[in-house]
Amino acid sequence: MPENTLVNRLLSAHLQDLEPYQSARRLISGGQDWLNANESPYANEYVLDCSSLNRYPDCQPKALVDAYAQYAGVTREQVLVSRGADEAIELLVRAFCTPGRDKILICPPTYGMYAISAKTFNVGVEAAPLRDDFSLDLDAIRSYRGQVNLVFLCSPNNPTGTLLAKEQVQAVLEGFADNALVVLDEAYIEFADENYWADQLNRYPNLVILRTLSKAFGLAGIRCGFALAAPEVIAALLKVIAPYPVPQPVAQIALQALTPQGLQRTAAQVNSLKQLRQQLSQALLRWPQLTLVGGTSGNFLLLRCTDSQALMTYLVERGILLRDQSKQHNLQHCLRISIGDEAQNQRLLTALDRFFAEQA
Numbered sequence: 338m339p340e341n342t343l344v345n346r347l348l349s350a351h352l353q354d355l356e357p358y359q360s361a362r363r364l365i366s367g368g369q370d371w372l373n374a375n376e377s378p379y380a381n382e383y384v385l386d387c388s389s390l391n392r393y394p395d396c397q398p399k400a401l402v403d404a405y406a407q408y409a410g411v412t413r414e415q416v417l418v419s420r421g422a423d424e425a426i427e428l429l430v431r432a433f434c435t436p437g438r439d440k441i442l443i444c445p446p447t448y449g450m451y452a453i454s455a456k457t458f459n460v461g462v463e464a465a466p467l468r469d470d471f472s473l474d475l476d477a478i479r480s481y482r483g484q485v486n487l488v489f490l491c492s493p494n495n496p497t498g499t500l501l502a503k504e505q506v507q508a509v510l511e512g513f514a515d516n517a518l519v520v521l522d523e524a525y526i527e528f529a530d531e532n533y534w535a536d537q538l539n540r541y542p543n544l545v546i547l548r549t550l551s552k553a554f555g556l557a558g559i560r561c562g563f564a565l566a567a568p569e570v571i572a573a574l575l576k577v578i579a580p581y582p583v584p585q586p587v588a589q590i591a592l593q594a595l596t597p598q599g600l601q602r603t604a605a606q607v608n609s610l611k612q613l614r615q616q617l618s619q620a621l622l623r624w625p626q627l628t629l630v631g632g633t634s635g636n637f638l639l640l641r642c643t644d645s646q647a648l649m650t651y652l653v654e655r656g657i658l659l660r661d662q663s664k665q666h667n668l669q670h671c672l673r674i675s676i677g678d679e680a681q682n683q684r685l686l687t688a689l690d691r692f693f694a695e696q697a
């Protein structure tokens with residue numbers, strides 16, 4: 338029983354048992370090698386013009402909407418700018434689900450914020466777990482037709498690093514064509530070998546794509562994400578968004594990231610990270626105690642180690658932070674490693690060497 342304090346008595350009933358999202362920053366601070374939040378290891382330089390910070394920003398800064406539309410190959414009417422993809426998830430729940438009545442569908446193991454956003458608004462969460470190879474269980478998903486308003490898919494999926502097959506996503510879009518929006522979270526799309534769905538927006542009025550500048554663009558600190566969808570969906574999201582969601586400095590920095598030079602720099606950094614990902618996944622094979630789980634389509638790897646708890650503790654003591662995924666469906670003893678820069682990856686390998694040597 339919670340203590341009988343004023344706050345506990347007033348707290349919304351549906352929040353009494355809710356655990357807040359355990360973001361990497363909430364869990365552990367300190368350490369030198371943050372390999373636990375899938376951030377970019379590269380910090381880039383930007384310039385800020387502070388001459389009109391006395392003014393409120395545009396709700397949807399036009400230049401930024403246009404720049405992202407061009408980058409994604411969609412029209413400006415198909416773009417919404419939000420405070421990170423996380424805010425877009427929340428806006429979708431608020432715009433399309435009636436509290437206490439409607440539900441969303443998730444496919445675990447996957448990103449935790451879909452369920453948490455739903456629960457904070459008293460919206461139900463159904464789960465159709467991924468199959469053992471992390472593909473979609475289409476029969477299970479279809480069995481929720483008519484029972485859910487939003488279906489959340491994540492590709493490349495966090496934390497499994499797997500890309501969903503086109504045919505599977507298409508089957509979900511078609512199966513829910515007249516009864517749910519299908520939200521395809523593409524936070525890691527720049528690290529994948531194919532980028533197919535943005536071009537299909539005109540074909541699927543129930544498709545919503547989520548994007549972010551937090552991962553490939555190295556801008557987790559500015560909180561800037563996007564929803565790409567039919568203009569009617571964007572208009573519905575604009576009903577629930579805050580009046581001034583995108584701070585002016587955020588728009589300025591995001592615009593610089595989306596200039597031709599900015600895009601070139603991001604492409605080069607994504608290339609480096611893909612090479613480092615390849616090197617790290619090769620290097621990890623040397624320990625029979627470790628197995629790579631899932632795919633390598635994101636800027637992270639997932640590995641299984643019988644002694645994952647001990648390993649996690651050992652690494653934390655040495656300032657190296659990974660993300661424990663062992664409580665997720667089908668991911669017992671799994672840890673997720675964000676790809677760091679060369680020095681960080683090397684420090685990780687050295688620490689692993691010592692850990693397994695000490696265990697032997």
Ligand SMILES: *Cc1c(COP(=O)(O)O)cnc(C)c1O
Nearest residue numbers: 421422423448495524549551562
């Ligand atoms: C990191 C992440 C997000 C959140 O992105 P922000 O733009 O930083 O809010 C959304 N979805 C997935 C799958 C992620 O891994």
